[in-house]
Amino acid sequence: xxxxxxxxxxFLLAFVIALALGFFILPRxxxxxxxxxxxxxxxxxxxxxxxxxxxxxxxxxPPQGKSPTSNPESSQATSQRDQxxxxxxxxxxxxxxxxxxxxxxxxxxxxxxxxxxxxxxxxAGLVDIAQKFLGTHSAGLFGVASEGLRxxxxxxxxxxxxxxxxxxxxxxxLGATLALVFENGxxxxxxxxxxxxxxxxxxxxxxxxxxxxxxxxxxGIQQVKxxxxxxxxxxxxxxxxxxxxxxxxxxxxxxxxxxxxxRVRILVDALSPHIIKTSRxxxx
Amino acid sequence: MGLFVILCRRVPxxxxxxxxxTGGLLSALIIISVYQNCSSGFSTQVVPGNSxxxxxxxxxxxxxxxxxxYKASGNPSLPFSTDFTPYLTKAKINNLLATASGLSxxxxxxxxxxxxPGSIAKSxxxxxxxxxxxxxxxxxTYYHIDKFLSELAQQGTxxxxxxxxxxxxxxxxxxxxxxxxxxxxxxxxxxxxxTVNGTVVWASNDADVxxxxxxHTINHSLSSTDILDSSLSLSTLDEGLSDVWAYLSNxxxxxxxxxxxxxxxxxxxxxxxxxxxxxxxxIPSFPDYLYGLWHDDSIGIxxxxxxxxxxxxxxxxxxxxxxxxxxxxxQAGDTFAEVVRYMIQESTAAGIDSNLVQAAFTAxxxxxxxxxxxxxxxxxxxxxxxxxxxxxxGTFSQQGNCNGKLDVGETALVVINxxxxxxxxxxxxxxxxxxAPLSPGVSIQPGSDEATYLRFNASRRFVESLVPASVDTTxxxxxxxxxxxxVSATTAGTYTFNLRxxxxxxxxxxxxxxxxxxxxxxxxxxxxxxxCPGNGEESVWP
Numbered sequence: 031x032x033x034x035x036x037x038x039x040x041f042l043l044a045f046v047i048a049l050a051l052g053f054f055i056l057p058r059x060x061x062x063x064x065x066x067x068x069x070x071x072x073x074x075x076x077x078x079x080x081x082x083x084x085x086x087x088x089x090x091x092p093p094q095g096k097s098p099t100s101n102p103e104s105s106q107a108t109s110q111r112d113q114x115x116x117x118x119x120x121x122x123x124x125x126x127x128x129x130x131x132x133x134x135x136x137x138x139x140x141x142x143x144x145x146x147x148x149x150x151x152x153x154a155g156l157v158d159i160a161q162k163f164l165g166t167h168s169a170g171l172f173g174v175a176s177e178g179l180r181x182x183x184x185x186x187x188x189x190x191x192x193x194x195x196x197x198x199x200x201x202x203x204l205g206a207t208l209a210l211v212f213e214n215g216x217x218x219x220x221x222x223x224x225x226x227x228x229x230x231x232x233x234x235x236x237x238x239x240x241x242x243x244x245x246x247x248x249x250g251i252q253q254v255k256x257x258x259x260x261x262x263x264x265x266x267x268x269x270x271x272x273x274x275x276x277x278x279x280x281x282x283x284x285x286x287x288x289x290x291x292x293r294v295r296i297l298v299d300a301l302s303p304h305i306i307k308t309s310r311x312x313x314x
Numbered sequence: 315m316g317l318f319v320i321l322c323r324r325v326p327x328x329x330x331x332x333x334x335x336t337g338g339l340l341s342a343l344i345i346i347s348v349y350q351n352c353s354s355g356f357s358t359q360v361v362p363g364n365s366x367x368x369x370x371x372x373x374x375x376x377x378x379x380x381x382x383x384y385k386a387s388g389n390p391s392l393p394f395s396t397d398f399t400p401y402l403t404k405a406k407i408n409n410l411l412a413t414a415s416g417l418s419x420x421x422x423x424x425x426x427x428x429x430x431p432g433s434i435a436k437s438x439x440x441x442x443x444x445x446x447x448x449x450x451x452x453x454x455t456y457y458h459i460d461k462f463l464s465e466l467a468q469q470g471t472x473x474x475x476x477x478x479x480x481x482x483x484x485x486x487x488x489x490x491x492x493x494x495x496x497x498x499x500x501x502x503x504x505x506x507x508x509t510v511n512g513t514v515v516w517a518s519n520d521a522d523v524x525x526x527x528x529x530h531t532i533n534h535s536l537s538s539t540d541i542l543d544s545s546l547s548l549s550t551l552d553e554g555l556s557d558v559w560a561y562l563s564n565x566x567x568x569x570x571x572x573x574x575x576x577x578x579x580x581x582x583x584x585x586x587x588x589x590x591x592x593x594x595x596x597i598p599s600f601p602d603y604l605y606g607l608w609h610d611d612s613i614g615i616x617x618x619x620x621x622x623x624x625x626x627x628x629x630x631x632x633x634x635x636x637x638x639x640x641x642x643x644x645q646a647g648d649t650f651a652e653v654v655r656y657m658i659q660e661s662t663a664a665g666i667d668s669n670l671v672q673a674a675f676t677a678x679x680x681x682x683x684x685x686x687x688x689x690x691x692x693x694x695x696x697x698x699x700x701x702x703x704x705x706x707x708g709t710f711s712q713q714g715n716c717n718g719k720l721d722v723g724e725t726a727l728v729v730i731n732x733x734x735x736x737x738x739x740x741x742x743x744x745x746x747x748x749x750a751p752l753s754p755g756v757s758i759q760p761g762s763d764e765a766t767y768l769r770f771n772a773s774r775r776f777v778e779s780l781v782p783a784s785v786d787t788t789x790x791x792x793x794x795x796x797x798x799x800x801v802s803a804t805t806a807g808t809y810t811f812n813l814r815x816x817x818x819x820x821x822x823x824x825x826x827x828x829x830x831x832x833x834x835x836x837x838x839x840x841x842x843x844x845x846c847p848g849n850g851e852e853s854v855w856p
Contacts, residue, residue, distance in 0.1 A: 132816050132825035133746060139645065141659070185536060186474040187638050193538075205540045205646050223541075223646040260499055269760050280499050290489045293497055299760070306761045309543050312495040313530045313552060314609070 107173055107226065111137055114170025121145060123216075137171055140220040148215045157181055160192040160210045163217065172208065173226030179208060189213040196224050198273060199231070204265040204297075225268040232275050234301040236264065242277045245303040246296070254281035254296070264300060275300045280311065368420055369413045376407035376441030377450055378457040381564050382520045382572030394576055395513045399445040407453060409460055410437035417456040421463055422479045422528070424452045428504075429484035451483040451518035455505065458521040459528045462563045466532070469631040471638045473535040477501045479528065483518035492577045494523050496530035498539045503527045508573065508580035515576035522560045522570040522590075529559030536641035544646040546606065546766060546796065547742075551644075551653055554612030555637050557592055558619045562630045567594040567620050594620035600650075600679035601741040601769035601818075605781070606793045615653060618674040628666050636664035649742065654680050654820035675820070679741070684817040686743070686828040688736035691813075692775065696733075697834055700798070700854045701726040702846040716846030716854050720803050722839040725759065727798040729856070730813055730832055731777050734770035739779075741818035743767040747799045747832075750812040755805030756836060762800035768793050777856045791855055803836040 115137075119125055126143030130136065148159055164176040179194040189211050196206035203225060211219035239262045246254060256262070260280040266273040276297045283292045293311040298304070379402055380386045386401035409419040416425025416434050427434060430448035435441060435456075443450040459481075466472035479496075481503040489495055490506030494517040497504065505517040505524065517523040533552050534542060542552045557569050568590025578585045589595075592609065594617050604611050619637070622628040639660040640653065654675050661668040675681040691697075701714025701724050714724045728747075734740055745765045747758055771779035776797060783790040810833055817826035846853045 127823070129823045130825075132827060133814070185642070187472055187536060187642065188470050188635060189639070189642060191536075191642055205544065207538070207540075207646075211642060219643070221643070221645050257499070267761075274760055290491065290493075291487075292489065293499070295499070297761075311499055311539075312489050312497055313527075313534075313542075314489070314493055314495045 104228075107228070108135075110170050111173070114167055118145070118167060118171070119143075126220075136173070136222075136224075136226065138222055140171075143218065145217040146215065147217050148212050156190055156192055156212055157184060159212075160194070163210065164194065164208070168208070169227075171220075172222045172224050173228060174208075174224045175227055178227065179224075182207065189218070198225075198227075198229070198266055201275070202263070202265050203273070204267050204276075204278060206266075206268055225273065229268070230272040232273055232301055236275060236300045237303060239264075239277050239279075242298045242300060242303050243279070246298065246305070253284040254279075254294070256281045257293070265297075267297060267306065274306065276306055283308075369411045371408075371419070372410050372412045372437055373406050373408045374410060374437060374439075374441050375404060376453045376457065377402040377404055377443055377445075378407075378454045379403065379445070379519060379521075381522070381566055384572050384575075385566070390571075394510045394515050394579075397445060398519075402445060402450075404442060405457065407441050407457055407460075409464070410456075412437055417452055418478075419456070419460050419463065420478070421476060422456070422459055422481055424456055424481050424483060426480065426482055427452070427484050428482045428486040428490075429507075445519075448484055451505075451516050454521075455481060455483045455518045455524045458524050458563070462525050462528065462559065465563060465630075466634060469634055471631070471634040472532050476531065476535040479503060479531050481505065481524075481528075484516060492580055493517075494527055494573075496527045496534075498531075498534050501531070503531070508576040510576050510579045515573065515580075517573045520570055520573035521564050522566055523573050525560040525563045526556040526569070529556035532559060532638075533641055536638055537644045541644050541646050541648075545649060546608075547649040547653065548644060550608045550611045551615055551650075553608045554614070554616040555641065557594065557612060557616045558633070558637055561594055561616070561620060562623070562633055566590070567624075568592075569594065592616065595624075597621075598678055600682075601739060602679075602771075604742070604768050605789055606768050606796055607789070614650065614678055614680055615657075618657070618671065618678070621674050622666060622670060626667075626670050628670070632665040636660055636666055639664055649744065649818070650680060651742075651818050651820040655823070658820075681820055682741060683819045683821040683826065684740050684743075685736075686740075686815050686817050686826060688734055689732045689740065689743070689770065689815065689828065689830075690735065691730060691830055691832055692733045696731055697832065698729040698731050698777070698794075698856050699726050700729065700794075700856075702843065702854050714846075714854070715840045715843050717837075717840070718854060719837045720756075720801060720834060721837040722803050722806055723842065724840075725800055725802040727795065728801045728834065729777070729794055729798045731775050731856070732767065732770065732815075732830075733775045734779075735773065737772050739772050740770040742769060743818065744816040745797070746814045747801075748812050748814070750810050750831070753805075753809055755803065755807055756809050756834070757802050757804075758811075759800040759802060765799055766796045768796060783855065794856060801834065806836050806838050808833055808835045 115128060122143050122145045124142070124144035126140040128137055129139040129141065131138045147163060148156065161176065161181070164179055168174050168176045168179065174196065178197055180197055182193045182195045185191040185193065191209050191211045193207055193209045196203040196208070206224050208224055209221040210217055211221070243256065257280045262277045262279040265276055265278050267276050277300050279296045279298060281294055281296060283294045295309045295311050297306040299306055379398065383392050383396070383398040383401060384390050386403070387398060392398070411418045411420055414423060414425065414437060416423055417437060418425070425434060427448060433448045435443070435449035435452045441453045443453060479501050483505050485504035485506050487504045490504050492506065492508045494505045495503070505527065507517065508515045530552060533555055542548050560569060561567060569592040571588070571590040574591040575585055575588050578588060592613055594613065596613060596617055598613050598617065600614055603614065619633050623630060623633055636657065640656045643656040643660065658668050658671050658675070661671045672681055699718050699720045701718065701720065702716045714726055715721060720726050720728065743766070745767060747763050747765070749756065749758065767776055769779055770776055777794060780793045781789045810831055812829050813832050814827060814829045819826050
């Protein structure tokens, strides 16, 4: 009984402390907050669906216009690619094995091969060598002119990986990269997650980022606080060989079911605002 | 850490319990308090630069704990309230940048502390602290991660240059309760705490947690955050390889046995026979072991590394090389099938017998090439419409009328409940939905045309192959959601879609695909409901 009374006392104490804490914090919270708290759900709900699996449910009206959901490479592009591939094979000391994307048919990876370009051009840095290679081969192999590829970074480990990001009309295509992997003075692997230059562009007026944020707030969708250190970025997203123009917004999102904060990256359609994807940015 | 997976699946229980006890008020206030604290913590953080720190280095004497208090004390039941200072080890703390404010070796910096901001260890002082001194956790974390980085450097694996990572060893940041995490947008690591019977147990006393979280930074450098976020399999691999980094550095196959135990107890979970958050000594059987959860599912890959190390004496240095090469090979959208192929392909270059790698994956059912011939759309109830999806409390819209049909004005989750007529299971199947032909009456939401079927059990439909909702509602719905597409309807009628399936194939690069037609009927407009009957959205889920 004494233990029970003690527990009860502790519980009451915790309750009072939490109450005081809440009242102290609430005014500060609302003072600077631009997004309203929403009522906690009264039902059991699955949590983290959107962020755990990298796919968000949609919001708002469907996007304008329709796009085909499959756009296999044209026969002309295929012919150009085959020609470029044959040329690369002829230059290489070890044959390349091509791997194609099962859906679009685009060339995705060249592996197992060996091209001695670094050894032949030892005076040049790897980035220069990579850029030179892309100038010759990128358009033919991947349907992307090298002008649309900007050097991003080089990852040095036992191999050197030179990574380029794709830009379309001067705008970054999120997740669209091309990497050249060098080992012992040779190019040994090529990895492409690019979209072809022939990709369809969205049309319409881009809304200001404030409007995108207001839309999230107005729909009461997420209690989010954009992170001040990371500015929202207007990007293209590849989708079925079409591009979607979107804002990438980093924010802290309050998850009341799991009683925690999720740092997320929210991709919001910048033409017809709705959330395309929410990715969790905390890796546990 | 795997902490997260537990949070995903268990914390709602805690939340419900709290609500039951307090009528919701206490939990709401705690939530607000936590968020407020976290938010202010973030606002003062400085984003580390892209280049590592450089400068003259020094060494000093310091205390660290070997792996964790269980291991160091030799007592696997050591109470969390124990002062484990007697079990600390004194050692040289190396590579300390003399000019750093705090502890730094140029790749990591510990110069802030969420819970003890006025207590920051410096390279210029004696680093021998008692276990109760906050500076001990800073030194301990530094020691273990510096050791890990030195091992990588000596063996020429891992990135030789990488962004500076800031570590808070007493973190109060987002998701720090019963957890620890790496945050790539600011290159920070948060080592949080769990409270057991009033005792605060810090993750920074468990070397597995520290190395696991820092392992994420290696993964994201060798691959990229975008790539590792691009598929469920790659997010899972990220967790698995972080466990591998921790295992190869600390040689504990029961990952995070100390902090994991604390978390379990803090959340009121049974702790008997606890074998770490992940047990690398097991041999999981694909696809039966899949939950669709990053941490749980990662053992399909991480246990292979353990087996190669323990049973086949593959040197840790070679296994690190293998992990490093596989990370470098990853591309957006890769699945376990590609990962398995990369591991076999890269093993020879890493100095490991590829036959052993292949055999290890074969034993787990991951070296396979599935057929899709036995998958069909059932004539009845082959299409499940969830027209009141409620994914995140107060977060996502409910756009349905709960009648289990797609009606005009609704955006609903559509699950094609394929049936497997084979007497064997089928592994993970990727699916894409497209309209055939395009119609203005319906649209698949952008970004929602791809789905993943976790598995098909023998002679079962997809939903019947999952963990039953009666056993674990959250997991069941997560897996159902994974297999769904979001479709909006504007005009009534019957529409034909093409469902393109790609089978699990880790044996070669030839895609195994199949396209099946699917008919979806759109009903007339009906008023939307905020919530379905049955105390929420329960009734519309299969």
